Amino acid sequence: MKAVVKVKRGKNNIEIYEVEKPLCQDNEVLINIKAIGVCGTDYHIYTDEYDTVPPLIIGHEFSGVIAEVGKNVKGFNVGERVISELSVQSCGVCRYCKTGNPQICLDKKAPGTHINGVYTEYINMPAALVHKISDNISFEEAAVIEPAAIVAHSLLQRTKIE
Ligand SMILES: [Zn+2]
Numbered sequence: 029m030k031a032v033v034k035v036k037r038g039k040n041n042i043e044i045y046e047v048e049k050p051l052c053q054d055n056e057v058l059i060n061i062k063a064i065g066v067c068g069t070d071y072h073i074y075t076d077e078y079d080t081v082p083p084l085i086i087g088h089e090f091s092g093v094i095a096e097v098g099k100n101v102k103g104f105n106v107g108e109r110v111i112s113e114l115s116v117q118s119c120g121v122c123r124y125c126k127t128g129n130p131q132i133c134l135d136k137k138a139p140g141t142h143i144n145g146v147y148t149e150y151i152n153m154p155a156a157l158v159h160k161i162s163d164n165i166s167f168e169e170a171a172v173i174e175p176a177a178i179v180a181h182s183l184l185q186r187t188k189i190e
């Protein structure tokens with residue numbers, strides 16, 4: 029599959045490569061990516077102002093369709109339209125994880141910045157992070173739910189705006 033890869037640190041160093049399709053592990057779903065968002069973080073990866081660990085596929089805002097379901101996964105089926113949270117490999121035991129904030133766990137490895145991301149055709153994600161989307165939401169709209177959630181969290185929970 030084709031992928032947009034940050035090849036090494038330094039400005040730009042982004043190239044299109046042919047890479048292996050990821051395998052779907054037992055607790056994961058494999059997602060066929062249908063739409064992506066371009067985040068400010070991606071620009072900072074381009075300018076090398078963001079701490080990445082290349083080589084890796086960049087991009088983290090996305091939506092898609094389930095292409096494969098791991099054998100331990102329940103509640104998901106091939107063909108369902110989905111998005112995903114990004115807190116892959118959060119530890120589950122630190123103060124942030126224990127208080128329902130695995131997205132700021134210091135151990136998490138987020139797609140597109142620490143592990144392979146979504147500027148490609150397929151990504152494997154832990155099923156526990158995946159959410160189905162309803163039919164009235166387009167793939168393009170769904171791809172930016174993650175940044176929209178950050179805005180909602182910042183405005184509604186961290187400020188006094190009501
Ligand atoms: Zn982003």
Ligand SMILES: [Zn+2]
Binds near residue numbers: 121122125126
């Ligand atoms: Zn943690």
